Amino acid sequence: MGQRVNGTDDGISRWRRVADGIREWVRDGSITDQLPPEVELAARFGVNRHTVRRAIAALTAEGLLRAERGRGTFLNAVAPRIIYPVGERARFSESMVQQSLEPRGRLIKAERVAAKSSVAALLDCRPGTPLHRLERLAVVEGMPLSRSTSYFVAERFPDIISAYAETGSVTEALRRHGVTDYRRRETRITATRISAGDAEYLNCTSDSIVLVSNAIDVDLEGKPVQAIRTRFLADRMELVFAAS
Amino acid sequence: MGQRVNGTDDGISRWRRVADGIREWVRDGSITDQLPPEVELAARFGVNRHTVRRAIAALTAEGLLRAERGRGTFLNAVAPRIIYPVGERARFSESMVQQSLEPRGRLIKAERVAAKSSVAALLDCRPGTPLHRLERLAVVEGMPLSRSTSYFVAERFPDIISAYAETGSVTEALRRHGVTDYRRRETRITATRISAGDAEYLNCTSDSIVLVSNAIDVDLEGKPVQAIRTRFLADRMELVFAAS
DNA sequence: AGTAATTTGTTCGTATGTATA
DNA sequence: ATATACATACGAACAAATTAC
Numbered sequence: 342m343g344q345r346v347n348g349t350d351d352g353i354s355r356w357r358r359v360a361d362g363i364r365e366w367v368r369d370g371s372i373t374d375q376l377p378p379e380v381e382l383a384a385r386f387g388v389n390r391h392t393v394r395r396a397i398a399a400l401t402a403e404g405l406l407r408a409e410r411g412r413g414t415f416l417n418a419v420a421p422r423i424i425y426p427v428g429e430r431a432r433f434s435e436s437m438v439q440q441s442l443e444p445r446g447r448l449i450k451a452e453r454v455a456a457k458s459s460v461a462a463l464l465d466c467r468p469g470t471p472l473h474r475l476e477r478l479a480v481v482e483g484m485p486l487s488r489s490t491s492y493f494v495a496e497r498f499p500d501i502i503s504a505y506a507e508t509g510s511v512t513e514a515l516r517r518h519g520v521t522d523y524r525r526r527e528t529r530i531t532a533t534r535i536s537a538g539d540a541e542y543l544n545c546t547s548d549s550i551v552l553v554s555n556a557i558d559v560d561l562e563g564k565p566v567q568a569i570r571t572r573f574l575a576d577r578m579e580l581v582f583a584a585s
Numbered sequence: 586m587g588q589r590v591n592g593t594d595d596g597i598s599r600w601r602r603v604a605d606g607i608r609e610w611v612r613d614g615s616i617t618d619q620l621p622p623e624v625e626l627a628a629r630f631g632v633n634r635h636t637v638r639r640a641i642a643a644l645t646a647e648g649l650l651r652a653e654r655g656r657g658t659f660l661n662a663v664a665p666r667i668i669y670p671v672g673e674r675a676r677f678s679e680s681m682v683q684q685s686l687e688p689r690g691r692l693i694k695a696e697r698v699a700a701k702s703s704v705a706a707l708l709d710c711r712p713g714t715p716l717h718r719l720e721r722l723a724v725v726e727g728m729p730l731s732r733s734t735s736y737f738v739a740e741r742f743p744d745i746i747s748a749y750a751e752t753g754s755v756t757e758a759l760r761r762h763g764v765t766d767y768r769r770r771e772t773r774i775t776a777t778r779i780s781a782g783d784a785e786y787l788n789c790t791s792d793s794i795v796l797v798s799n800a801i802d803v804d805l806e807g808k809p810v811q812a813i814r815t816r817f818l819a820d821r822m823e824l825v826f827a828a829s
Numbered sequence: 830a831g832t833a834a835t836t837t838g839t840t841c842g843t844a845t846g847t848a849t850a
Numbered sequence: 851a852t853a854t855a856c857a858t859a860c861g862a863a864c865a866a867a868t869t870a871c
Contacts, residue, residue, distance in 0.1 A: 622854075622856085652855095655855055656856080657855065
């Protein structure tokens with residue numbers, strides 16, 4: 342048998358009213374940590390459990406809630422964002438240390454690949470040039486923060502993989518290949534929903550947002566040494582570009 | 586009566602398989618514009634219509650699909666991103682014109698407000714200082730691209746509202762107040778889900794992502810003239826920071 | 830250690846509302 | 851006005867993960 346879509350029919354769907362009700366609870370502090378179970382919410386709002394779930398889905402998409410099967414639905418704590426100053430000298434690890442944070446880099450994968458035209462243009466080499474591709478994960482304070490893919494010309498940096506694996510630092514690995522210093526030539530920023538692969542490594546739900554940074558680092562002569570594409574978890578990161 | 590969750594029970598839910606199937610159609614070009622109706626999809630995948638809807642909801646959250654009531658479900662066309670070079674001289678309108686794009690600014694609201702401590706710190710003034718707050722909408726090629734909120738010290742820029750309303754340009758409005766030139770001191774970038782208010786003006790669904798830019802513009806003496814918070818639609822915009 | 834209870838996740842069924850063609 | 855197509859809503863059952871006893 343059917344039923345009215347709205348109780349008081351003001352043109353607003355029931356799941357939206359439930360969502361607004363929950364949002365209100367969060368605002369006024371009635372809920373600080375965990376939501377009541379779905380069945381209880383359904384009873385309290387006088388709607389079906391599916392209607393509650395629709396509301397929770399919307400609030401989850403907003404980033405307000407997080408559901409865990411078998412445990413319950415919780416408020417998403419908002420931690421202050423980590424700041425990454427991206428100037429001419431972009432040094433991720435150094436920046437973290439300056440904020441008294443403990444960074445750790447982890448090498449996920451290293452491969453030898455042929456340069457696609459898009460990457461070749463960035464590294465100022467011909468398409469098909471052998472490159473080293475490094476997949477890295479940055480962990481700060483024990484929490485995954487970003488995943489990055491970087492490319493180096495294999496001929497110029499033959500041992501970049503082992504050098505990075507040993508030192509855990511791109512700066513140090515480059516130094517071993519005679520690059521005493523390098524600087525950021527260009528950083529291009531976009532944002533998008535996280536990919537399935539990144540979500541796995543960054544240990545987050547698939548509705549997370551990432552800040553995508555496509556950058557070129559060059560040596561002192563201005564020759565490209567590294568093309569790097571980094572996906573930062575957007576709710577944990579703030580990129581700062583300041584005039585020098 | 587109950588039913589198996591999985592046909593071949595490989596631990597993957599049916600709606601995920603439906604979603605993967607649709608994604609596959611998009612990849613191989615079987616679908617270029619519009620999806621078959623939900624009931625037909627349900628029949629084709631051998632699942633309930635709700636299961637199809639769950640899959641479509643996931644693909645919508647990914648930004649791949651867009652459903653329109655009464656019409657159908659469509660592929661979201663991916664337009665190339667508009668590039669905005671944010672250097673020391675960040676001039677939005679000029680950048681658009683250089684890309685042969687036609688920018689239009691629209692003043693949504695202008696108010697006199699008292700400086701909150703966060704804004705006061707940016708503008709280098711005391712909390713409570715009277716400010717002009719301008720809410721603007723940037724439209725490029727007829728499509729809303731960004732919404733921004735900017736603050737000016739009212740005493741120094743008494744006629745900024747009318748000046749902007751007349752000229753449609755912040756640069757020109759500042760010039761009328763004796764600021765012949767200004768430069769970007771700092772730009773802080775984050776990304777988040779769009780707010781309900783912004784979604785309305787930017788004419789997009791509430792699951793859109795925005796690139797948030799918090800910036801300070803200063804005059805030639807280095808004194809702050811404008812604090813500006815801009816929300817760019819992330820799938821239409823790429824911010825470029827290049828070394829000078 | 831093991832079982833039961835709790836809680837979220839998935840799936841189907843059915844009916845009706847609302848916008849578009 | 852009718853048909854089509856997506857949106858909302860309730861009901862029932864089972865699955866899967868976690869927690870409590």
